[in-house]
Amino acid sequence: MQLHVRYEGDDDPEKCTARRLAHLGHATLHRSARETPPGVVLDPFADRALSPADAGDDRLVALDCSWETATDEAFGLEGPHRSLPFLVAANPVNYGTPFRLNTAEAFAGALTILGHRDQAEGILETFSWGDTFLELNAEPLARYADCADSGEVVAVQDDYLADDEDDTGVDE
Template sequence: MELHVRYEGNDDPEKCTARRLAKFDEAALHRSTRATPPGIVLNPFAERALSPADSDESRLVALDCSWETAEAEAFDLAGSQRSLPFLVASNPINYGTAFQLNTVEAFAGALCILGERTQAERVLSHFSWGQTFLDLNEEPLKRYADCADSSDVIAIQDEYLAD
């Protein structure tokens, strides 16, 4: 699956997972909205959750920006807008925080849900904490990947949020 990033460039370049993905030819960075191709846009403000029903798409698009400046308008990119369900960050900055994923974690979570686990493992392999993301989220990722559609994903997410 192609990975594309609308790159804002407002984070520390040394900690930017999108830049590292581009360095290893895992993702393409785009400096403008117009240059960013359409696909499944990973948008935390989207009303519909990503599910295996979205697996017919061949492209994932993420916005790489600071959580402090992330606003719904910034995710106005062409394509199907989808939010990721409950997942826990493993990166050193947001470790253990639900829904606060960095770019590579968002891509990896989406890839697992869409049945592309091998690609998720590959993109995470460029980070010392990458395998930890899969370990922390092993059960929910497997359960989300077994869902039929977005409503099933939300039902499973609600179980995690109720605990």
């Protein structure tokens, strides 16, 4: 699966996973929305969750920007927009934080859900925390990959969100 990144360049270049993926030949960086090819856009603001039903496209597109500057408008890219379901970050900046994935984690999660586990492992092998991401999220990723569509993915996600609320002592 081709990986493309609309690269904003507004974060620390030393910690930028998109730049490392591009340097290693795993992804292609694009400086404008116009030059970014269409594909399944990983968009945290999307109304539909990514599911195996999206596997027909051969391109994944991510926006690499700081979480502080991520807005709905920034994701003006062509293609179906899909949000990633509940996954926990393993990177040192956001370790243990749900939904706060960096670009490499987002691609790896999406690839696994879409049935490209070997490619997900390949892009994460260069990061010291890469295996940890797959270990922390092994069960949800396997369950999401077994779903037929976005609705089933959301139902599985709801199980994890309900469990998370139970762990915090908040009633459902």
